Amino acid sequence: MLITCPYCGPRDVIEFTYQGDGNRERPQPASQNLDAWNAYVYDRLNPAGDHNEIWQHSGGCRAHLKVVRNTLTHDISSVAFARGDHKAAARHKAEGKA
Amino acid sequence: MVERQSPLELAPLEPELRTGSHGDFEHGIDVILSETRPGSILQLAAWPGQEKKLISGIRTVTGLALPDGAGAGSTDGVRSVFGFAPGKFTVVDGAEGLASAFANVVTPAIGTVTDLSHGRTAIRIAGPKAEWVLAKLFAIDFALPAFPVGAGRSTMHHDVFAQIQRTGADQFDIYVFRSFARSFWKALCHASEEVGYEVQ
Numbered sequence: 001m002l003i004t005c006p007y008c009g010p011r012d013v014i015e016f017t018y019q020g021d022g023n024r025e026r027p028q029p030a031s032q033n034l035d036a037w038n039a040y041v042y043d044r045l046n047p048a049g050d051h052n053e054i055w056q057h058s059g060g061c062r063a064h065l066k067v068v069r070n071t072l073t074h075d076i077s078s079v080a081f082a083r084g085d086h087k088a089a090a091r092h093k094a095e096g097k098a
Numbered sequence: 099m100v101e102r103q104s105p106l107e108l109a110p111l112e113p114e115l116r117t118g119s120h121g122d123f124e125h126g127i128d129v130i131l132s133e134t135r136p137g138s139i140l141q142l143a144a145w146p147g148q149e150k151k152l153i154s155g156i157r158t159v160t161g162l163a164l165p166d167g168a169g170a171g172s173t174d175g176v177r178s179v180f181g182f183a184p185g186k187f188t189v190v191d192g193a194e195g196l197a198s199a200f201a202n203v204v205t206p207a208i209g210t211v212t213d214l215s216h217g218r219t220a221i222r223i224a225g226p227k228a229e230w231v232l233a234k235l236f237a238i239d240f241a242l243p244a245f246p247v248g249a250g251r252s253t254m255h256h257d258v259f260a261q262i263q264r265t266g267a268d269q270f271d272i273y274v275f276r277s278f279a280r281s282f283w284k285a286l287c288h289a290s291e292e293v294g295y296e297v298q
Contacts, residue, residue, distance in 0.1 A: 006168075007168045007169070007183060007184055008168070008169065008251065008252060008253075009238075009239075011237070011238070011253070012237045014237075015253065015254060059252075059253065059254040059257070059259065060183075060252045060253055060254075061182060061183035061184065061186075061252050062183055062252075063183060063184055081184070083146075
């Protein structure tokens with residue numbers, strides 16, 4: 001499986017670290033809403049298809065990435081910097097095939 | 099600065115850096131391995147939005163103009179610079195004291211300067227088979243159109259993080275963690291055996 005890092009270009013998945021589900025929304029640290037914390041920690045969509053994920057290119061530029069991966073085919077349909085202000089540094093566009 | 103000792107020559111009885119010809123050199127020496135021992139290895143990072151100021155600061159201090167683009171860089175043989183991550187750059191100088199030269203240029207409002215001179219070992223591989231040997235270790239494209247002269251890449255070999263800069267058409271400088279330098283050097287020597295290599 002290849003992930004096309006917006007900075008480094010296509011790299012083997014071994015250079016990347018999975019940082020979890022990209023759909024979670026972390027409650028404010030002071031929040032005492034237990035339902036919101038429970039949902040953040042435990043609730044997952046578990047889709048059979050496209051899934052929003054956070055990956056880190058830990059063996060390369062170390063940037064955190066928003067990745068859309070198909071859980072059935074491992075196709076990577078989109079890769080972008082998790083930090084929007086890194087957009088200017090992007091050189092490589094995500095390729096359809098992974 | 100404290101006098102530095104190469105990690106490749108730490109053990110006097112079994113030095114890893116053995117100068118001379120090795121491997122299949124009878125059929126020609128196709129790569130030359132050496133340790134470049136630069137005096138200064140710095141990591142510069144810009145705060146978001148301050149990248150252009152940092153790049154112009156690098157130009158002021160080193161005289162090197164950074165081409166636009168991810169992983170772009172340049173070298174004049176003594177000083178080298180390349181981008182290795184968004185807003186982050188490695189700057190190398192043959193002489194010591196580069197960090198203090200940046201102290202007044204890269205202000206706290208622009209970004210940070212981290213002196214890695216003691217933390218990295220710089221290894222150079224040069225010769226007609228340099229691309230071939232490196233392609234056995236790293237899963238990136240070393241062809242000249244994909245990896246132009248001056249450009250840098252961040253990648254790893256067996257979890258040993260490496261920054262690679264192409265400093266010539268058939269020459270690459272590899273920066274690895276000092277603590278992994280001997281292990282990486284041995285791997286590089288083994289990979290070079292089949293083409294014949296000389297250690298300088």
